Amino acid sequence: MKQTLTEQDKLKLKSDFMLVREKGRKETGPYAVMLYLPPEAPDSEETVKCGIICSRRFDRRAVKRNRARRLLWESFRLMKRRIVPCRMIFIPRREILNARMQDVAARMELMFARAGILKHSRK
Numbered sequence: 001m002k003q004t005l006t007e008q009d010k011l012k013l014k015s016d017f018m019l020v021r022e023k024g025r026k027e028t029g030p031y032a033v034m035l036y037l038p039p040e041a042p043d044s045e046e047t048v049k050c051g052i053i054c055s056r057r058f059d060r061r062a063v064k065r066n067r068a069r070r071l072l073w074e075s076f077r078l079m080k081r082r083i084v085p086c087r088m089i090f091i092p093r094r095e096i097l098n099a100r101m102q103d104v105a106a107r108m109e110l111m112f113a114r115a116g117i118l119k120h121s122r123k
Helices: 014-023 062-082 094-098 101-115
Strands: 025-028 032-037 049-052 087-092
Touching: 014 032, 014 049, 014 087, 025 101, 032 101, 049 062, 062 087, 062 094, 062 101
Parallel strands: 049 087
Antiparallel strands: 025 032, 032 087
């Protein structure tokens, strides 16, 4: 079965980003910070939605910012079927620039498990 990212998988509205930032919980890892709205929250949805914030403060060069985004999107794409419906935002850290895709995906999976949003490890 195909694992693709669609437009419905992405957070787009500023109001969605603000909701997750205000009411969400935080998980940190070496490559990114994850803010997520727990599935039990009254504002949660029936689908998994993700957004990535990578400003010029991360790095001045667009090439570096885009690489960080690509690594996070690819890791999310591979794991989105295993996540319970929730909204999340990722903010990359500079260490991600020296990381391989497999390392980012493994650390992201650990963050999901600690947050309790993996389907098999739901609290």
